[in-house]
Amino acid sequence: MTEIILVRHGQANSNATDEAGYDRLSDLGHLQAGWLGEWMAATDPHFDRVVTGTLTRQRQTVSAMGYAATGEDARLNELTYFDLAHAMEAQHGIAAPDTAHDFARYLPDVIGHWAEDRLAGVPETFGSFHARIIALIDEVAAQHGRSLLVTSGGVIGMVMRHVLNLDTAAMTQMMLRTHNSSVHRLRHVHGQLVLDSFNATPHLDAADRAHARTFI
Template sequence: MTEIILIRHGQANSGAADEAGYDRLSEMGHRQAAWLGEWLNATDPQFDRIITGTLTRQRQTAAAMGFASTSEDARLNELTYFDLARAMEVQHGVAAPDSAYDFYRYMPQVISHWAEDRLVDIPETFGSFHTRTVAMIEEIAAQHGRSMLVTSGGVIGMVMRHVLGLDTDSMTRMMLRTHNSSVHRLRYVHGQLVLDSFNATPHLDAADRAHARTFI
């Protein structure tokens, strides 16, 4: 049996203006991760491997969950949103919005431009992001047992694109609906990856934790 559990990191420093400032968990992010760790320990805590990306918010999420990573893999690192946003403004005159409402309209434009190679002088092309994400998930799928991967929303979106055959717009809309500290389950069945569940947050189901359901 091969099962892959993808975990999105807890809420990061959403008020940041650059990648470095964003890359740490907020107080809420630490709390979300701790609740998730409690839920996993009470249900099925046994994993054959626990892998995080190399980003601080991913490492902090695993630590707050109470799970020690067995290794790190930079292919689990997130796309560099702030670099894409700067390129979008400089090259196409489209500035990043201030409101969450406008962000949901803005992000599909950014990803579309990126996927169509209409953003230049950026750290990573869409094709490279796709290649490293797919290579990583297929390598993990080829191993037996249960794997926990602590990663980010863009990587999860790209995995969904690969598994479900999504177009770019559908992938982006799934990314935008991915909760902080959410759980996504994949299984390797009859030679291919299949999706068992998407965006689960059982550790936030209690009424007094409704405020902890965050996307950004």
């Protein structure tokens, strides 16, 4: 049996204006990850491997969960949103928004431009982002046992695109709905990956944790 559990990192520094400034958990992000770790310890705590990307917020999440990573893989790193946003403004005159409401309209536009190769000079093409993530997921799926992968929302969105055969617009909508510290389960069954659950947050279900259900 092969099971892959994807976890999005806890809330990061949402007030940042660049990649480096964003790449650390907020106080709430540490809490979210800690609660998730407690829930996993009380339910199904064993993993055969625990892998994060190389980003600080991903490493901090797995640590706050109470797990020691058995490895790191840069293919789990997030797309570079701020680079895409800067290219979007410089090349198409569309500036990044200031509110979460406007961001929900803006992100699909940015990802659409990126997927159509209409953003020049960015660190990574959409095609290379897709290729590195799917290569990693295929490698993990070929291994037996349970794998915990601590990653980011864009990576999870791309995995959903792959497993569910989504178009770019549908993938982006799933990215927008992916909670911080959410859990996503995949199984490798009869030679293919299937989705068991998406965007679960059982550690945040209590009424006194409603404030901790964040997307950004």
